[in-house]
Amino acid sequence: MTGIRWGILATGGIAHAFTSDLRTAGLTVAAVGSRRPEAARAFAEEFAIPHAHGSYEDLVADPDVDIVYVATPHGRHLEDAALALQAGKHVLIEKAVTLDADEATALRDVAADAGLLAMEAMWTRYLPHMVRLREILAEGTLGEVRTVFADHTQRISSDPSHRLNALELGGGALLDLGIYPMSFIWDVLGAPTSLRASGRLGETGADTEVAASLTHASGAVSSFVTSSRAAGPNIAHIVGTEARIEIDRVWYTPTSFRVVGHDGAVLEEHRSEVEGRGMQFQALYAEKLLSEGRTDSDVLPFSESVAIMASLDEIRSQIGVVYPEKR
Template sequence: MTTNLGASDGRLRWGILGTGLIAGLQTQDLLENGFIVQAVGSRTMDASQRFSQKFGIPTAHESYAQLVADPSVDIIYVATPHPFHHEHALLALNAGKHVLVEKPFTMNAREAREVIDLAQQRGLVALEAMWTRFLPHMVRIRQIVADSKLGQLRKVVASHNQSLPTDPRHRLNALELGGGALLDLGIYPVSFAVDLLGTPSSIQASGAMTVTGVDRQTATIFQYPTGEQAMLDCELDAPGANRAVIIGTEGWIDIESVWYTPTSFTVYDRMDNVLERFEQSVTGRGMQFQAAELEQLIQTGRTQSDLLPSAQSIAIMELLDEIRRQIGLRYAADRI
């Protein structure tokens, strides 16, 4: 596997589909690390031009269809609200473009399978933009676990709690826009647990809902066939420490706040002696590493990432589907 340094050689050109907050964050990290952002597309020319002017992007398109049809674009970053990821990923793939699809990958596992199936049929890359997976501290943590420095893994504990807008009209609180803590925040600890422990054999989930019908907070326990557990929680209207802990029979790792962003961690042995201290300096927010992974896949002729395979993105959506079933959270896409 090639080393991901979070930079680009400038041979591939990006198109940004959507002009919201997350699109801006990804674009800034791309530009600061040598990636070529060639075009942007929005629902209106006005929004597209504002975005292109802000970031110095050469081409502004007045529709998503025009963006994906642009022959000067190789990769589309899908950054629209959750319910549109499926539609816009398929749009780009059908136009022959590789896609980096913002998380949650889709609204449910059915939609995820459709995106992955089309990408495989077309020989294209469809990578989930779970940026945490590709950060340097996560790469090092996987190495430590693989080298059995913690002994046998027993438990993963991770939280993602934030104090976010409570306006019922805000996307985060709107059922029709895929709102709720689970898909925006809970997906981070869920993906983290799957990364380290794999797919659980059983799930226990509990949630509390807002007046708009989305989950305000959700707590989940993953149980594994040989006894491992993951204890995961998320909340959208109250802040928290946002740390994570990995516990093994011979030691443990304390990942500092905010664990899913570029941060530091400490490895302890079973007597709490420090075995390793990891610190890092990352340019920008750290979203360039997922983009570099996608470019490396294309340039090496691969369509599957070792760090986040397509099958695992589908499996994560299946877990989120089951958690939602248990807490009673349903979206329009579930009834199609």
């Protein structure tokens, strides 16, 4: 495919950030859709998008759209991404990819039946500093990786009506924030062989803090902490027998890191110089896949997105978070 054309499904804050980065990268945005026609028109005017649709159905039916960015809350991802796939559109789906592993499996099957790309928008994995980090790991610079840690802690809102605290929307720190360190740990160490978690629930029953400890087949251990009520350093590190990687704040955005030897010597320093927020790199990768006729990401295969959701399901089970429709 050449001249790939994007459609934006929903007009919230994340859709604004993503579309701004698409424009930064010079990519083509053909249409936007919202359940509120006035919101679609305002979004289209802001980003000079040719077509504004007053429903998601009209957006996915637009013949000028090749791939749809699904930017609704994750409680709607299965419905909205399946709508686009069934209309013959590829999809890039905001993380967390769905509400749980069952929904992710169902979405995987819809995409496979349609022969279309379904890709989780875990944009951190596609950032330049993460690309270099994986190269360093592959080169064996760290020796045997023994432990990984990451935190994603923000002070967002204690308002019970806020999206992050609404169980019916899949609210909670884990799926909105904790997905970042969990996906990072999977990227470095692969699937956990065991997992223990503890957490605190807020007034609505949504999780506000979660801490988890994992073990992996290599014997390595990992851990992460997330919070939606308190802002922490938002740093990460990978520790090996020969060296470690220290990723500065905010580790899941374009940032800097150091490779430090076991004797304290700095072996490498990396600093990302990125225009915009950095969400364009996942879009560029999706376009590369489509241009090569591929329907799965080798940076984050959809099967791995499903498996990560299963790990998050286990954490929710351990800390007692139950979504209303899952009771």
